[in-house]
Amino acid sequence: MLEDAYGYTRTDIADALDKILRTSQFAFEDKDALWGALADYQRGKGDLADHLIGRLAHRAGCGYTLTFDRALKANRLFRLI
Numbered sequence: 001m002l003e004d005a006y007g008y009t010r011t012d013i014a015d016a017l018d019k020i021l022r023t024s025q026f027a028f029e030d031k032d033a034l035w036g037a038l039a040d041y042q043r044g045k046g047d048l049a050d051h052l053i054g055r056l057a058h059r060a061g062c063g064y065t066l067t068f069d070r071a072l073k074a075n076r077l078f079r080l081i
Contacts, residue, residue, distance in 0.1 A: 014041060040054070046069055053065060065077060066079055066081050
């Protein structure tokens with residue numbers, strides 16, 4: 001995603017999102033889910049968007065989210081298809 005398309009590192013992306021989340025000029029529907037997805041992204045593998053999908057699905061009551069992405073197999077919020 002951002003890493004491949006623009007050559008940003010995971011650290012660059014995480015740092016930028018951290019700054020955006022701390023800025024009062026932005027409003028988010030579920031800031032807690034974003035913070036959780038950011039933490040998952042920083043700790044593990046997979047794309048930030050996938051981690052957010054997993055967090056939002058979990059909040060909605062899903063035990064896990066199905067995925068084809070092998071990078072997410074260690075994350076408790078996902079199950080490989």
